[in-house]
Amino acid sequence: MTTPQRALDLLPAVAGGSLVGTVSRVLARSPRLEAVLERENFHGRRVSLRGGLAMAAGTTAVGLLAARPVAQGEGARVAQAAALGAAVATTAAGAAGLVDDLDQGAHDGEAPAKGLKGHLGALARGRVTTGALKILVIGAGSAVAGAVMTAADPRPHRGLGGLVDAGVRTVAIASWANVHNLLDLRPGRALKAAGLLAAPMALTQARRAPASAALAGGTLACCAAGLREDLAEQTMLGDTGANTVGALAGASLASHPSPVLRLTSACAGTALVLASEKISFSGVIARTPALAALDALGRRED
Template identity: 30%
Template structure:
């Protein structure tokens, strides 16, 4: 399996070395820019590069190593669809409506928001995947919640340069260590190859990945967790996800990080 992981990393690295600067320039030339937290106009939706590069990389790995589609197909379909709704939210989303509560209230009032579409699509995909891979009702519930909450998790931290990607890397490493199935490890190694090229741009405030990026990083964590972790590990991940989402509605993660010396140091690394 190590050869597959190395090959996946190398493929994504090479594709990113070529593709990321081209997509960045395309966004700049077409004025696809948005203000970051400092008020600077920088290219956003750079998560598009993740969609193209990761999808091509995964297909090439399947071709080289003769992988069967099955669960990988479920992942790729969900990955691309979440990227699409994330892109929709980036381009025409109402930034004044925040959180689950805001989108639910808008839906009840008869107003459909891109955030509502994103949440609904994420939950539906989570449920469908869980129905296909789970053995009983308990597994269906747990897998659905894990995939849905992970899909939204990265977006909660995407408030400062590089922060959400650091969260993704940390959680993915933990999952690689705790996984009971190693067949899907190349999902993460493919992203590591991309992030070697992309992350410096994000850290220096030269680009933002947008919801299209945070959505697909999140759903990758969720699906990998559902595919590879034992029941006990899933319960631990689920409890952590619930706690983080409840906290996100009540407190500012940015303020918590600013008030903690270690978290602030990690958060500022590379900037």
């Protein structure tokens, strides 16, 4: 591989990670904006949602840049579709998350809905919660992304087969966006999860699935760029950041050429979302020594 080609391959990750850090630093210079973005975390510390805005900017940039010229013909078309799909999915996830973060439950009334069942139940009764809005917007963005990826697949998908393939890709993106939002209850947890999910793809699939590897590499870079401030409890992802990094990780899975991997990813993400209705992820992590150690790694102890 030539040096210029290698530089192009690294462009999405370098740009995405750099943008996360740059946006966070720029936002921190505005006291007025910091006051709007200030929130209280689970420790009672005042932290800034600029981490989520920075993550949204970085992950969307990864999607926009991931269509670098890795191949000619079908390979280039697949890369362009994966990049466009990722950009659409992260933009939708970030927009929906930002509405929820800024609303802070005010729109939901005195009895805010909780969980997937609660938000869908409220929607069935004619009440649109910010959580229901997230489901609709992230679902729509993921559906567009899935359809774009299916349309560019070199293997023809027609009729029902095409709908099923697009549906699997949609679920893979939307479910993992939701899973990372559910995990974002402790500093660094969602970013560590996204990094662990993306690392195998980024490190082993560059030849077989360059588009997926580029998105996964971008996910890793964005996580690395935002992790220090998140662990130090200076910033938090909020729904904006957790949804977008999850959507990007999901897009890397949804754009992979293996139908088995795509289906497995969609099923695993869905299973975790449904499991969250019955069990506490924080409780499971606390009861599992290896997970608890990983969860606490790098976190403030005071």
